[in-house]
Amino acid sequence: MSDTPKRSPEPTENPLGDEHEHVDATAEPGPAEELEQERARVAALSTDEPDDRWQDAFRRIASGGWAVSLGAILLAVIAGSLMIIVTDEGVQEAAGYFFSRPGDTFAAVGQAVGGAYSALFQGSVYNFRADSFAAGIRPLTQTLNNATPLIAAGLGVAIAFKAGLLNIGGQGQMLMAATAAGWIGFGVTGLPFPLHLLLAIVAGMLAGGLWAGIAGLLKARTGAHEVIVTIMLNYIAYYLLSYFLATPGLMQAPGSGNPRTPPMQESAILPPLLGDQYSLHWGFVLALIAVAVVWWILNRSAVGFSYRAVGENARAARVAGIDVPRATVSVMLVAGALVGLAGVSQVLGTSTTGFGADIDAGIGFDAITVALLGNSNPIGVLGAGILFGAFKAGGSAMQAAEGIPIEIVLVVQSLIVLFIAAPPLVRAIFHLPQPSRTPKKRRPRAAAKEVSA
Numbered sequence: 479m480s481d482t483p484k485r486s487p488e489p490t491e492n493p494l495g496d497e498h499e500h501v502d503a504t505a506e507p508g509p510a511e512e513l514e515q516e517r518a519r520v521a522a523l524s525t526d527e528p529d530d531r532w533q534d535a536f537r538r539i540a541s542g543g544w545a546v547s548l549g550a551i552l553l554a555v556i557a558g559s560l561m562i563i564v565t566d567e568g569v570q571e572a573a574g575y576f577f578s579r580p581g582d583t584f585a586a587v588g589q590a591v592g593g594a595y596s597a598l599f600q601g602s603v604y605n606f607r608a609d610s611f612a613a614g615i616r617p618l619t620q621t622l623n624n625a626t627p628l629i630a631a632g633l634g635v636a637i638a639f640k641a642g643l644l645n646i647g648g649q650g651q652m653l654m655a656a657t658a659a660g661w662i663g664f665g666v667t668g669l670p671f672p673l674h675l676l677l678a679i680v681a682g683m684l685a686g687g688l689w690a691g692i693a694g695l696l697k698a699r700t701g702a703h704e705v706i707v708t709i710m711l712n713y714i715a716y717y718l719l720s721y722f723l724a725t726p727g728l729m730q731a732p733g734s735g736n737p738r739t740p741p742m743q744e745s746a747i748l749p750p751l752l753g754d755q756y757s758l759h760w761g762f763v764l765a766l767i768a769v770a771v772v773w774w775i776l777n778r779s780a781v782g783f784s785y786r787a788v789g790e791n792a793r794a795a796r797v798a799g800i801d802v803p804r805a806t807v808s809v810m811l812v813a814g815a816l817v818g819l820a821g822v823s824q825v826l827g828t829s830t831t832g833f834g835a836d837i838d839a840g841i842g843f844d845a846i847t848v849a850l851l852g853n854s855n856p857i858g859v860l861g862a863g864i865l866f867g868a869f870k871a872g873g874s875a876m877q878a879a880e881g882i883p884i885e886i887v888l889v890v891q892s893l894i895v896l897f898i899a900a901p902p903l904v905r906a907i908f909h910l911p912q913p914s915r916t917p918k919k920r921r922p923r924a925a926a927k928e929v930s931a
Contacts, residue, residue, distance in 0.1 A: 549904040550897035558890040559591045566590035593880050601875020602868035619758040625867030627820035627841045629765040632848030632859040633772050634816035639854040641809040642789035647708025648817045648842025650715035651686040655818030656837045658685035660825045663746035674745040686818020687811045694810025698803035720835045738832045748827035761823030773856040785809050850898045
C-alpha cells in the first residue's frame with residue numbers, strides 16, 4: 479500500500495442542500511450510504527404504490543375468470559340481438575328501402591332489439607305495467623323459483639369440478655332424488671308437517687348422493703371414467719323411474735293409467751316463501767344455505783382443501799398424504815346430494831300435484847352451464863343460476879309480447895357455453911390480458927421491512 483495520502487475531492491454543488499454538500503462522487507458507498515440509497519428507492523416505489531395497486535387490481539380482474547364470464551355473456555347477447563334483427567318482420571320490411579330511407583331501418587332495429595330485451599326484463603325482473611308493486615315483482619319471484627334447482631344442481635357440478643371430476647350425471651341424480659323424496663311425500667302418512675318434510679328432503683338428498691357415489695366409487699376403485707359412468711347412470715335412472723311410474727302399486731297414481739305419481743301430501747310440501755300469490759317457495763332458502771355451506775367447505779375446511787388439492791394435481795396430493803380415492807368418493811357423494819336437493823325442490827315445491835319422468839326438465843345438464851359460467855365458485859354459481867332463471871322466466875314473456883321465438887334464448891344460453899369453453903377467444907376479442915402474462919412486482923412494503931431489518 480502506498481503512503482501517499484489521497485487528495486480530497488473538490489466539493490460539488492448539490493441541489494439537496496448543505497447537508498450533502500461534500501460528497502465523494504468517486505468513492506464507493508459505505509454501509510450507511512447503501513442503506514440510505516435503499517430507503518430512498520423504497521420511498522420512490524411507495525410514492526407510486528397507489529397507482530401500481532390500482533393497476534394490479536385491474537389486471538387481476540381483467541385476467542380472471544369473471545372477466546371471461548362477463549365477456550361470454552356480452553358476446554352471446556350481441557349474437558342474440560343479431561338473430562332478433564334478422565328474424566324481425568319490421569326490420570326486413572324497412573331494409574327493403576334502406577338506401578332511400580335508412581333511418582327507418584335503424585329505428586326498426588332499435589325497436590326490435592329494445593322491445594325484445596325490455597320484454598325479457600319485464601318478464602323476469604319487474605313488470606312496469608302492473609297495477610301494484612306486489613304484482614310487479616311477480617316476475618322476479620318466478621325467476622328465483624326457476625333459479626332454485628339450477629343453483630343447487632350447479633353447486634353439485636361445481637364442487638366436483640373443483641376436485642377435477644366431471645359430474646355429467648345431474649339428470650340421473652335428480653331423478654333418483656325425486657323418486658325418493660316423492661315416494662316419501664305421497665306414500666308416508668301420519669307424520670306432522672315439519673317431520674314429514676324433513677324426512678322427504680333427507681331421503682331425496684341421500685338418494686342423489688348415493689347415485690353419484692356409485693360413479694365416485696367406480697372411479698376410485700377401478701379407474702372408470704366418471705363421464706361415461708354418470709351418463710350411463712342417467713339412462714338407468716330414467717328408465718328405472720319410468721318403470722316405477724308405469725307399474726300400478728309402485729309410484730303410479732291409483733286409478734290412473736298415466737305415468738305420473740299421486741300429489742304430494744300437505745305435510746311434505748315446501749311452504750311458499752312470500753305468500754300464496756307467488757310461486758317462490760322455501761326451496762330457494764335451502765339453495766342459499768347450500769351456497770354458504772359449499773363456500774365454507776371449499777374455503778374453510780380441510781375436506782375442501784383436499785378436494786382442491788386433488789383437482790389441481792392428484793399425484794402431488796397423494797404424495798402430500800391425501801387419500802385420493804377417499805376424496806373422490808366423498809366429493810361425488812356431496813355433489814350428488816346437492817344435485818339431489820334440486821330434485822327435491824322440484825317435487826316438493828314446484829310440481830306438488832304429481833310428476834313424471836320428465837321432472838328434471840333438463841336442469842341436470844343446464845347445471846353444467848351454470849357451474850362453468852360461475853367459474854365453479856359458489857357465489858358465481860348463485861349469480862349464474864339467477865341469470866339462467868331470468869332467461870327461462872323472461873323468454874316466455876318475450877315470445878308472447880314481441881313474437882320472438884323462445885329458441886333464441888336457448889341459442890344465447892348455448893353461445894354462453896361456447897364462449898366460456900374458449901377463454902382465449904374471449905380474451906382476444908376484448909383484449910384482456912392472459913393470466914400467465916401478469917407481471918409479478920415486488921411489494922414496496924415488503925421491501926421496506928427488509929431494509930429496516
